[in-house]
Amino acid sequence: MQKRPRIYVTREIPAAGMQILYEYCEVLLWRDSLPVPRETLLGAVADVEGLLTLLSDPIDATLVAAAPHLRVISQYAVGYDNIDIAAATARGIPVGNTPDVLTTATADFAFALLMAAARRIPEGDANVRQGEWHTWGPQTLLGQDVWGATLGVVGLGRIGQAMVRRGRGFAMRVLFTDPRCKAEGEALGAECVSLETLLAEADFVSLHCPLTPETRGLIGERELRMMKPTAILVNTARGAVVQQEALLRALREGWIAGAALDVTDPEPLTPEHPLVGLPNCLITPHIASASVAARTQMAIVAAENLLAGLRGERLPHCVNPQVYR
Ligand code: DGY
Numbered sequence: 304m305q306k307r308p309r310i311y312v313t314r315e316i317p318a319a320g321m322q323i324l325y326e327y328c329e330v331l332l333w334r335d336s337l338p339v340p341r342e343t344l345l346g347a348v349a350d351v352e353g354l355l356t357l358l359s360d361p362i363d364a365t366l367v368a369a370a371p372h373l374r375v376i377s378q379y380a381v382g383y384d385n386i387d388i389a390a391a392t393a394r395g396i397p398v399g400n401t402p403d404v405l406t407t408a409t410a411d412f413a414f415a416l417l418m419a420a421a422r423r424i425p426e427g428d429a430n431v432r433q434g435e436w437h438t439w440g441p442q443t444l445l446g447q448d449v450w451g452a453t454l455g456v457v458g459l460g461r462i463g464q465a466m467v468r469r470g471r472g473f474a475m476r477v478l479f480t481d482p483r484c485k486a487e488g489e490a491l492g493a494e495c496v497s498l499e500t501l502l503a504e505a506d507f508v509s510l511h512c513p514l515t516p517e518t519r520g521l522i523g524e525r526e527l528r529m530m531k532p533t534a535i536l537v538n539t540a541r542g543a544v545v546q547q548e549a550l551l552r553a554l555r556e557g558w559i560a561g562a563a564l565d566v567t568d569p570e571p572l573t574p575e576h577p578l579v580g581l582p583n584c585l586i587t588p589h590i591a592s593a594s595v596a597a598r599t600q601m602a603i604v605a606a607e608n609l610l611a612g613l614r615g616e617r618l619p620h621c622v623n624p625q626v627y628r
Contacts (some may be wrong), residue, residue: 307327307328307329307333307595308327308328308329308342308352308353308613309328309329309350309351309353310324310328310329310330310331310351310352310353310354310609310613311331311332311333311334311344311347311348311351311353311354311355312330312331312333312354312355312572313333313338313339313344313354313356313357313360314333314335314336314338314339314357314379315332315334316355316379316598316601316602316605316606317598317599317601317602318602319602319603319606319607320379320601320602320603320605320606321449321598321602321607322601323607323610324355324407324606324609324610326612327610327613328353328609328610331347331351331514338357338359338360339360339366340404340499341361343358344366345365345366345369346484346505347503348366348369348370348373349369349371350372351370351372351373351403352372352373352374352375352613353373353374353376353377353609353612353613354370354373354375354376354377355377355378355379355605355606355609356376356377356378356379356386356561357378357379357380358378358380358382358385359381359385359570360385360386361388362376362385362387362388362391364387364389366546367387367390367391367394367396368390371578373394373396373606374396374612374613374615375396375397375398375399375401375609375611375612375613376391376396376397376398376399376612377398377605377606377608377609377612377616377618378399378400378605379601379602379605380400380401380592380601381400381401381402381405381462381512382400382514382540382541383386383398383622384513384514384515384541385562386398388623389568389624390517391626392623392625392626393624395626396612396626397612397617397618397621397623397624397626397627398618398621398622398623399604399608399609399611399618399619399620399621399622400620400622401600401604401605401608402461402602402620403461404597404601404604405462405583405592405597405598405599406461406462406465406587407597408592408593408594408596408597409462409465409466409539409591409592409597410462410465410466410468410469410539410593410615411469412539412565412590412592413462413466413469413509413511413539413565413591413595414466414469414519416468416537416539416564416565416585417449417454417507417509418449418537418564418589419561419585420535420537420561420562420585421446421449421507421535421568422446422447422448422449423444423445423446423585425585426444426451426582427444430444442580445508446459447453447533447535447560448472449475449507450473450474450475450617451473451474451475451476452468452473452475452476452506452507453475453477453478453504453505453506453507454466454470454476454477454478454479454505454506454507454509455474455477455478455479455480455501455502455504455505455507455509456477456478456479456493456509456511457479457480457481457498457501457508457509457510457521457522458479458480458481458510458512458518458540459479459481459484459487459488459493459504459514460484460511460512460513462511462539463479463481463484463511463512464484464487464491466509466511467479467488467491467492467493468491468515469520470493471491471492471493476494476498477491477492477493477494478493478494478495478501478504478505479493479494479495479496479501480495480496480497480498480501481495481512482495493567495517498521498526499529502526502529502530502568503529503530503531505530505531505534506531506533506534506535507534507535507537507538507597508522508530508534508535508537509537509538510522510536510538510539510540510544510545511539511540512544513540513541513597514540514541514543516542517572518540519543519544520543520544520545520546521544521545522536522544522545522546522549522550523545523546523549524546524549524552524553524609527549527550527553527558527559528553528558530553530559531559532557532558532559533559533560534559534560535559535560535561535562535563536550536561536562536563537560537562537563537564538562538563538564538565538566539591539617541566541567541568541610542564542568542569542570543568545564545568547567547568547578550562550578551577551581554578554581554583554584555581558627560579560583561583561584561585562583562584562585562623563584563585563586564578564584564585564586564587565586565587565588565589565590565591566589566599567586570588570589571588572586577582577613584590590628604619604620607619608620608621
């Protein structure tokens with residue numbers, strides 16, 4: 304019988320993916336609910352051919368070098384800013400990700416954050432729980448209208464486009480910034496504008512760009528000060544796209560009305576973090592793609608990417624196709 308390839312999986316993923324992996328591979332699984340410690344992972348990759356990673360695992364050049372037999376890295380996420388792609392590519396190691404299957408779940412969640420922040424739902428819920436609901440109040444927790452407002456979408460990839468569709472469904476004027484996707488955005492009824500125009504005109508600014516050297520710190524003091532004092536910033540992309548110290552000041556000093564963040568820098572934030580104490584900042588623990596269906600499909604795609612790499616086949620979703628040239 305042929306020896307099964309040994310792989311390391313840095314956290315248990317949904318059963319649909321684990322079953323595929325167990326069927327074809329010798330699986331070494333980190334069973335804890337917290338990320339595998341760096342030293343453990345460095346040791347574990349020494350004799351594996353495949354690695355299944357999460358966005359909380361830093362896969363840098365040192366780690367790639369510590370895995371001399373590694374033939375494929377499969378990321379259980381669409382974003383892969385935790386992986387040194389250049390280091391993997393230099394070794395000819397294909398890196399897979401899980402696009403498409405989480406698009407609608409993530410856009411639904413981004414829109415839910417937008418609605419929740421606009422209409423102050425977490426504050427209302429907290430009021431009730433804290434015994435502060437004494438009567439119907441003519442001016443209690445007044446929020447912002449969503450219907451017919453202006454939405455600014457920064458980054459018009461799959462999730463950005465799905466967000467545009469949701470905004471258009473709420474009769475919103477939708478602006479976007481991604482000139483490479485001008486035709487796609489306009490076909491959805493959105494307007495391609497500069498980042499400056501978007502920030503100045505949008506009632507809601509929703510971030511949907513990947514974290515790259517170009518987008519790191521994209522939204523800082525200058526950008527936040529360009530936004531309307533009534534505007535709300537929604538981030539389901541990556542925390543480091545926003546300069547968090549500047550955001551903290553913006554929220555404290557009223558440069559903008561509020562923020563709804565599914566991603567922060569770092570993750571997780573402790574309850575003592577100053578952003579966590581702000582009533583105008585809604586924070587969720589990086590769960591935008593966390594629907595049963597999306598996570599199940601992500602598990603299947605991640606497993607299929609891994610198996611393809613082990614078989615020497617092209618990955619169904621490869622982020623560094625240069626390895627095939
Ligand atoms: C991703 O896939 O990049 C999300 O952040 C988690 O699903």
